[in-house]
Amino acid sequence: MEQAILPESSWQRIREFAADKQTPCLVVDREVIRGKYQELREVFPFASVYYAVKANPDQAVIGCLEEMGSNFDIASVYELDKLLSLGVSADRMSYGNTIKKAREIEYAYNKGIRMFATDSESDLRNVAKYAPGSKLYVRILTEGTETADWPLSRKFGCQADMAIELIVLAKELGLEAVGISFHVGSQQRDIGAWDAAIAKVRFIFDRVAEHGIKLRLINMGGGLPALYSSRSHEIDAYGAAIRRFLDEDFGEEQPEIIIEPGRSLVGESGVLVSEVVLISRKSRDSLYRWVYLDVGLFGGLIESLGEAIKYPLYCDKAGDGVEEEEVVLAGPTCDSMDILYEDHRYSLPQTLEAGDRLYWLSTGAYTTSYSSVEFNGFPPLKTYVI
Ligand SMILES: *Cc1c(COP(=O)(O)O)cnc(C)c1O
Numbered sequence: 001m002e003q004a005i006l007p008e009s010s011w012q013r014i015r016e017f018a019a020d021k022q023t024p025c026l027v028v029d030r031e032v033i034r035g036k037y038q039e040l041r042e043v044f045p046f047a048s049v050y051y052a053v054k055a056n057p058d059q060a061v062i063g064c065l066e067e068m069g070s071n072f073d074i075a076s077v078y079e080l081d082k083l084l085s086l087g088v089s090a091d092r093m094s095y096g097n098t099i100k101k102a103r104e105i106e107y108a109y110n111k112g113i114r115m116f117a118t119d120s121e122s123d124l125r126n127v128a129k130y131a132p133g134s135k136l137y138v139r140i141l142t143e144g145t146e147t148a149d150w151p152l153s154r155k156f157g158c159q160a161d162m163a164i165e166l167i168v169l170a171k172e173l174g175l176e177a178v179g180i181s182f183h184v185g186s187q188q189r190d191i192g193a194w195d196a197a198i199a200k201v202r203f204i205f206d207r208v209a210e211h212g213i214k215l216r217l218i219n220m221g222g223g224l225p226a227l228y229s230s231r232s233h234e235i236d237a238y239g240a241a242i243r244r245f246l247d248e249d250f251g252e253e254q255p256e257i258i259i260e261p262g263r264s265l266v267g268e269s270g271v272l273v274s275e276v277v278l279i280s281r282k283s284r285d286s287l288y289r290w291v292y293l294d295v296g297l298f299g300g301l302i303e304s305l306g307e308a309i310k311y312p313l314y315c316d317k318a319g320d321g322v323e324e325e326e327v328v329l330a331g332p333t334c335d336s337m338d339i340l341y342e343d344h345r346y347s348l349p350q351t352l353e354a355g356d357r358l359y360w361l362s363t364g365a366y367t368t369s370y371s372s373v374e375f376n377g378f379p380p381l382k383t384y385v386i
Pocket of ligand 1: 096223260261264
């Protein structure tokens with residue numbers, strides 16, 4: 001059963017809580033986040049955790065992770081302000097976005113941020129000028145993004161040669177050049193992607209050492225998986241392999257390690273509860289029924305774009321001996337792009353009808369933060385954190 005992603009107690013709790021709520025809504029169980037955080041600490045005892053706030057910026061989620069002792073990877077001054085207002089101190093945050101305005105750097109610096117990512121000379125010069133003396137790490141490009149279900153493509157990071165130049169320049173400009181960061185692509189199914197990235201970092205560490213600079217930090221970003229419909233390795237397989245890659249490349253002289261989990265930390269904690277609005281056929285003899293829901297690409301399921309992420313789906317009417325048929329799933333808006341799954345066919349009971357609820361599992365990450373504000377008048381996805 002798909003809901004096996006959640007502990008039975010949590011699934012029951014979420015179901016009961018949602019019973020009298022209007023759909024669509026996302027119900028997030030803090031207990032699951034706590035469990036995931038513990039698990040990450042156990043699997044990566046050698047790393048500090050910086051939660052990637054963008055995955056789920058709900059204040060109760062942030063509060064829960066703050067209590068657990070997490071640090072935070074922020075991407076904007078807005079996330080910064082939000083965290084400050086929730087009582088998270090600036091020394092527990094890293095400004096991980098390489099794309100920022102000079103005045104945003106200055107603002108962050110004035111609020112106490114002392115750790116920044118960069119991947120270009122102009123941003124680096126801004127950091128040196130507006131956040132003098134701060135810790136800086138340089139983000140590099142990584143290969144193998146085609147094995148990630150949600151690749152972060154070529155947008156971030158620079159080539160190794162440029163990273164070396166930037167580290168040297170950072171030092172000249174009075175910054176504390178601490179290390180290198182990368183992100184192997186979100187929901188990365190190939191553990192080997194970390195091997196290649198870590199080897200590249202080793203190469204850069206050696207090259208900058210020739211300039212008399214000793215780097216000491218690797219920020220490995222995100223990429224660890226959450227459980228969806230497609231198979232992926234367990235998180236401990238990632239931990240063991242990454243430990244081995246680090247040992248192979250760094251031996252006795254291990255660098256400090258940061259991980260920035262988003263999806264793997266909060267993904268499985270959420271269930272998006274939706275309702276069937278309409279079921280139709282496009283002609284009397286068409287093979288497939290179209291099932292339109294009250295949630296679609298713009299209401300929180302944007303990662304279904306290109307059918308990249310396939311969320312496990314649960315329906316009350318399903319069960320042993322119930323006849324099912326393959327359907328096309330689509331959202332409620334007037335944009336024809338708002339089709340969730342057409343190539344990948346979900347099977348749903350033939351008895352499915354308007355008003356039935358469908359539960360989307362593993363929707364705790366990248367749903368609410370992506371949902372539109374007022375497209376066709378639909379409000380943003382409501383979250384409840386229990
Ligand atoms: C989005 C992002 C993350 C989180 O990635 P996941 O794959 O969701 O864990 C971490 N670090 C940075 C810099 C990011 O942009």
